[in-house]
Amino acid sequence: MTVPLDLQQLMRKHFPRLAKSRALSGDMHRAAWCITHCRTREMGGHVNSCPHGHFHQVAYNSCSHRCCPKCAWLAREKWLDGWKARLLPVPHHHLIFTIPHSLNPIWRFNKRAFADVFFQAASQSLMQLLGSVDYMGARPGILAALHTWNQKLDVHVHLHVLVTAGGLTENGTWIVAKKKCLLPRKVLMTKFRGKFKALLKEAFRNGKIKLPPGWTINQLYALLYRLSEAWNVKVFDAYEGGASVVTYLARYLRGGPIGNSRLLQEGDGRVVFRYRLSELEGGDGKRQGVTSLPTDTFLMRWLEHVPPRRYQCVRGFGLYSGNQHSDLVQAHQALGSGYDGSVQEAKTWQELCDAAGMDEACRCPACGSLLVSHHSFQPGRSPPSSAFVTRNLGQIA
Template sequence: MENNPSFQSLFGHHTIQGFNPYSRAVFSDLASCHTAAKGYHLSRCDSQECGNMAHRYHSCGNRHCPNCGSIRRDEWIAARTDELLPTAYYHIVFTLPHELNPLIMGNRSKLFDLLFQSASKTLLRHARMPEYLGAEPGITMVLHTWGQDLSFHPHVHCIVSAGGFDGKSWIDAKRKNNRFLFPQKSLANMFKAMFMEGLEKDSSITWCGDKNSILKAIRFKKWNVYAKAPFGSPDRVVEYLGRYTHKIAITRHRILEVNATQIKFRYKDYADGSKTKQMWLTHREFVRRFEQHILPKRFVKIRHFGYLRLQGKGERLAVIRSTLNMEPKKPKVKIPFQIRMLEKYGRDIFKCPCCKTGRMTVIFDTRDKANRKPKPIRSIPAPS
């Protein structure tokens, strides 16, 4: 390790060689992001008086990368904003007890799926009860696996609409003057029962330790379902989506210092009144904690339920908008990367940084097939 390592250089720590192949591949992406290993493109100013040339290294595009994902996040948020309806939206969090952490680590895909299933069924069953709504709400769920100190803390954040769709018409929220959507205790009890039922019935789960002891430890414990007051406006919903949907375990703005042996970062201690504190970790411990939050390959961490479920969503939303006398949804428009950069940061990525008037034009890109080195031709022995 170099004397003054950067945050990104930690993703090349030698202990990563002991991780599984997929985790090693993820860390390789993160370590090589915006370096020559990912290729580059060369641009030249189109002004004859200037002729400035510049090259930029490519990003890795990995969903766990602290450098990547902001543009994809903005595109995703824009699409979700078009689906907002004139109703209140609630924020609900379903958390699994920490006694299950070792079991989840050994069965990530199965138990993450079970977490989604149990939480979504809990919300949908409550919503279908006539006294609460009598319809299906729109639900967006996002899986997070971390605490602020990078500890393993699996939970799902949910955005739930107060109103819903009964298959024919829109049903307005019944608790317009209350500060909760469904009773918190009822949510927690049903969520616990559903998750434990799935846990006990799934014979494919690999148990680490005594199964009966683990079940006993969580059966008599109070499970945590956190229900917040409704968002103040659709804008707040969008703000929430931006902060949570494409978030990763730790981002650059929380890193305070990296020296030859340790890394220091900022975190909130929710157990101590959400006070902001600082933590030192060795490089080895930092990459160990970070690796816990690499999701299984191709695992979908953002899911939709209720009237937002993917099958038939477009037709369903069109019917809902019609019953609410809303204008039809506008056709989706793909906004180019350079326009999003200009809107968000006020930066024209094609303006020449040297003369300020010319336009930078790409003249070479390692991603172009024509620029790739041909594979060596294997010689074929002549027939005898």
């Protein structure tokens, strides 16, 4: 017999047993706990009410873990709302840098340091090549997102990168890239490969990268020497605006490696889910297939992609870097844009839901007023009674 499921149900049912039989990191345990208890009494909560008293609703708090599918939408929308204002009004290229799969064991044992090397190698390659007068001679805006899985949850470490099809010169003028393709793929791949190998060796010498069990330094250097061709770098044609690609990058900011909409059912010790067909399977980027994995295998694959706590999986470089020297305001001025760099007040969850047309989530079903959150209660405590909320309604009007 099969039953519908979501990730929370799967964690509640199987994770306690899995945790007793497998060696899991603290990050994995924390992710599983958060998803298991998301929007439950253990998280505490608050009351959402119509300011005119027509409607009251108890809402348990979200866990806010970056891998939780239930918490993904609001966090993505807040991030997108801020970035859409910062994006330069120019075409943007989408690039993908992929690490050879033979380096996956090093990634498993050094996720934080390995990702640092990856981000540095890709960004430095782009900044140096585009800074050359042969290709552009200016400083671009770069936004990169780390992605460590494929559609079947296998390890597939790659970087999605958004790059402006132009840049800001030292004298404050904006120029476009000399080549329509931004950069020759072979040139970029060679540069990136050399950068990555050099940075990985440096990180090992500095003690930041540890060898997996059973590996020797000679094996590592021999592997890097052999990896002369197995590097994949894709450079796509420019998009007129960067908003669509930033929306794509936001998918990796929150929500984890698989969303609840892709989970179909569990039965006979297996999890059935949808996945997008690869090119080798005749896929075109849209066609979907159905596959299944043993439940423990599915959960272990999912847990393997939990990033280290407080780790930044989306980073900006060049004009899109987060420091005060990014020159982003100057670039907007050179393009005639109205962005002034001032920090805008973040939209509330009610405003974001309202903008997305989600009236049932943020408005009173009786009068249509935006709901107001109030009367928070602590984790493990019962929510306030309806009578208490009604008596204290004047506090939220």
